[in-house]
Amino acid sequence: MSDLKNDLILRAARGEKTKRTPVWLMRQAGRILPEYRAVRASLSGFKELVETPERAAEVTIQPVDILGVDAAIIFSDILVVPEAMGLIYQMVEKKGPLFEKTIRTHKDLEQVKVCDPEELSYVYEAIKITNNELNGRVPLIGFAGAPFTIFCYMVEGSGSKTFSNARKLIYANPELAHQLMQMITDSTIAYLKGQINAGAHLIQIFDSWASVLGQELYRDFSLPYMKKITDALFGLAPITLFAKGANFSIKDLASLQCNTVGLDWNVPVSFAREQCLGKTLQGNLDPAVLYSSGRDIVYHTKKMMAAFVGHPHIANLGHGVYPDMRPEAVKTFINTVKEYRHE
């Protein structure tokens, strides 16, 4: 770590006192930046960008240069894991991911395998290039989807409001559901170790569809696999767990060997502080605040920052930045965090 000029986010993740709160944004490398859209337009599609390490590295670094965030996050997609397991996906413009095949029966399970992590070497390559080019300016975050979220896509085959097919499998065929979860978990552990070996300084695990499970089912079905991942990675890099919408499960998440719990903008910070003692918290400004005037962005950002005072904190939005937000608004958020001092 000693080669990093700015290691604020790593120190905050470890619960150390920092001179100011570090800040980055989920989806910071993406469509909010005209520079990203230019790269994207020069390629055949989203997946070409994900699979071309030089270009992925380029868009990963853009927000560091342009927005001044305290960390880069490798440009990739959580769906590279199910693809490496055997389910090919397409990213359909304005509709999202689409899998041709899905897993709903024991027979379907024959279509997938625990992935060979070498199949994802294009991501490790992108990480190496990014770190070379960043030259220690900021840490680089690696990431993966949580097993439950990947399971959702592999069973449902696309996005969904309810993921009722995925939940159906859990109740109708729990044995099959757990088999698939274990395969995803083994694949994810190997993949994240690959990312850390390549140079990722911190790992975030996104359980983006956690909200479709009740608290008990989250505990029974998602959490044990999160635990396998955190246990396997413990000591290799700081880990952030973000289970969007599963706000009654943050205490369970905080009980795992992670450093940081990510918060969406629904959960009151006071509740999260009580539930996650001893862990750093990340978040949680309502992304829609960035649609307001500069003055209002400053007001709401300061209010959010004040709520975390005295608790280790990494500032972020409560969800990914929306593609139509102005880079100037994003900068106002970032600069307000950077200038924030609590006396």
Add this chain to the structure above:
Amino acid sequence: MSDLKNDLILRAARGEKTKRTPVWLMRQAGRILPEYRAVRASLSGFKELVETPERAAEVTIQPVDILGVDAAIIFSDILVVPEAMGLIYQMVEKKGPLFEKTIRTHKDLEQVKVCDPEELSYVYEAIKITNNELNGRVPLIGFAGAPFTIFCYMVEGSGSKTFSNARKLIYANPELAHQLMQMITDSTIAYLKGQINAGAHLIQIFDSWASVLGQELYRDFSLPYMKKITDALFGLAPITLFAKGANFSIKDLASLQCNTVGLDWNVPVSFAREQCLGKTLQGNLDPAVLYSSGRDIVYHTKKMMAAFVGHPHIANLGHGVYPDMRPEAVKTFINTVKEYRHE
């Protein structure tokens, strides 16, 4: 009320002790029943069914006959209100509602008006026919969307995972946003009074997209209009408020002049009981449980029932029943509730 042979749900809503817990399901009048699909197939589309009182009454009564629920809920759609305000919608198969025009500027506001409640007389007519045909067997629930949820559709123009355009309007143009909310609220009050006058015995207000607001914004932006509605209807009929996903706002909802707070399956019942003292609770089985075996449905339903013992309760799922669920599974849920006794 004296003409009702089964008034369990009304008595439970008023917090009275009942010999058993009443039960109904959100979306019980709908695609789960082959009898519904037959009616639907005989018509040009969803909207024709909504707008034809005799047929709407027919599908409203089907679950009373076939499933044995303790209440009927009038077959309609929350989007009849924005339509009566001036925004026509289509229901696109497999995609959901689509509005041709949306409200994003002050100029757009000229396209809408507070609705003349008489424009919705087809709903009142369906309520009258239903009550005539039910002949007091069970109470009839009327409903409307909460102003914020209607606002979401009027601004966004369709369903959305984030309703970022709706939330953008709140932050970017709060004055316009509040003007529209007030117009929706006035329309909704007149409409719900019309439903009560026509014979609805209980009113449920669905804030289906409440989860996209943080707790504070829910309090500032949605709750005041919920309060206007509950104040206006107080004493006319028992009121149920269901703000899906806004689980940190149930205490705020319980502070209004409502009888019952609806719960989704994410919120732990113990938390809800503490937050909603003095109010009946409705819910909250994970709908996906109905995909499991009969034995598991019984197990999970009893577990859910046990969690509410000692608190006034109306049994339901935590969300609408999914269209591909077997009527037999739904009956197992209903019968398990009906047979449940806590000694």
